[in-house]
Amino acid sequence: MSDAPEPDGAPRGEAVVELRGIRKSFGTLEVLHGVDLTVHTGEHVVVFGPSGSGKSTVLRTINMLEEPSEGSVKVLGVEYGPGLPDVKAEKRGGPVQLRRHVGMVFQQFNLFPHLTALHNVSLPLRAAKKMSRRDAEERAAQSLAQVGLLRWAGHYPAQMSGGQQQRVAIARALSLDPKVMLFDEPTSALDPELVGEVLAAMRELAESGMTMVIVTHELNFAREIGDFNVFMDEGVIVESGRRGFFDTCESPRTRQFIEAVL
Amino acid sequence: MRLLATYDWYLVWENKTDLARGLLTAIEVAGVALVISLVVGIVLALVRMSKPPFSWVAMVYVNVFRGVPALVSVIWVYFGVSLLLGINFTVFQAGVIALVLLYGAFISEIYRAALLAIPKGQREAGLAVGMHPLRVFVQVIFPQATKIAIPNIGSMFIGMIKDTSTFTVIGLLEVLRVTQNINSVTFQPFVLFTAAAAMYVGATFFFDFVFRVVEASMTIPPGGGVAGIFSRRRHQRIDLVVKQVEAMSGRN
DSSP states (O other), X not given: OTTSOOTXXXXXXXXXXXXXXXXEEETTEEEEEEEEEEEETTOEEEEEOSTTSSHXXXXXXXXXXXXXXXXXXXXXXXXOSSBOTTOOOSOBOOHHHHHTTEEEEOTTOOOOTTSOHHHHXXXXXXXXXXXXXXXXXXXXXXXXXXXXXXXXXXXXXXXXXXXXXXXXHHHHHHTTOOSEEEEESTTTTSOHHHHHHHHHHHHHHHHTTOXXXXXXXXXXXXXXXXXXXXXXXXXXXXXXXXXXXXXXXXXXXXXXXXXXXX | OHHHHTSOTHHHHHTHHHHHHHHHHHHHHHHHHHHHHHHHHHHHHHHHTSOTTHHHHHHHHHHHHHHSOHHHHHXXXXXXXXXXXXXXXXXXXXXXXXXXXXXXXXXHHHXXXXXXXXXXXXXXXXXXXXXXXXXXXXXXXXXXXXHHHHHHHHXXXXXXXXXXXXXXXXXXXXXXXXHHHHHHHHOOXXXXXXXXXXXXHHHHHHHHHHHHXXXXXXXXXXXXXXXXXXXXXXXXXXXXXXXXXXXXXXXX
């Protein structure tokens, strides 16, 4: 895995996601005051911080579910955001094109309740990848097998536990062969006993070399998996660092937060 | 009871063909109008949920036509349009258009409420997997909203059948017009209008049943009946795919 980061977390791969000067306002309230973040191939980036710090908003700008008011969102070198002043992007893309490279897993799973697990995964394959029904269903079944849920293919979301639903959601995002996977507090809505199976699926994905950006409150998991760690508060990145960040961070605000959570 | 027996109830049986034909006409007008109203209603709901000033236009339309009685609506369409624009609709067409004008407005409100009941995460999930926004609407949001809307649409359809009774003013041969015609010869209003009412009530029970079947077919996981057949076939296909993939991973 040549793109995997160095043992200290220093990146070896190329930049997949580049956020520069991201500002976001809802009405008159500015919630992001200029955020820069680079995610390299094979890298696992962890974003954490208190509620309302803007970490989910940052994540959601990466696939344009949240359109930044200002700033540059580059994925694989293509500009999808408003861009930086005085810089003219060579290549610009639309949100639908962007999302075909970026997978996302939500806090509330957001499976489609009217479809079986298999069709939750195969629908996007048919819609976004224009695969035939037969190919899409076969690919979907393989994805479900990857997260250990092949036997649940014919079940509806309401018949599955939260942990199983979230694993289907992971399979759904994975089946599209994304270049980067975004996780928005993927275990926050789960019963404590179900957190483990989702983290295990994510760990396996990380080991396979997938590029990941994870917003989470699970700091033990973050410490274990994060090549690059970002602490956010009140719409800015307070501090960030590579492996060992949780022991070496300097800002009193970061220390205070980590101690309160761990 | 003896009093009731003194009436000539046999009159209803004698005119059963005309009455049945009247009911059929009423159901036909209402049925065609329902299909068009659904299309109009869904479009109106989307316009109503869009940005001003479009949403205002839809809001005004919806409130005007929810307020207009069916009788007035059909007189506008049949006589008004003919006078103003010189377009002459048949009574059937005029009845359908009059109902669509009113029930398009009602159904738009039903769909608006149903669409708003779908969590916004559903749309986000659809977009996040790279689906086109229109496709997200058609395959993710709309089926879920329809499931919520179906019971209310059933009520609307029963209302539509009943509202066809006002189309007697333009001479549509629906239940009430047929009843009036027979009455003008036999002078038995109590018998005839009771029979008419019974026909509307009978239709109500029947379509209530139909919509219940549709509703049941949309429950998840699918229950018995028609939905059960489709669901069994779907599961057979899923099982097949699962076995295939299992066999492949077994070989590896």
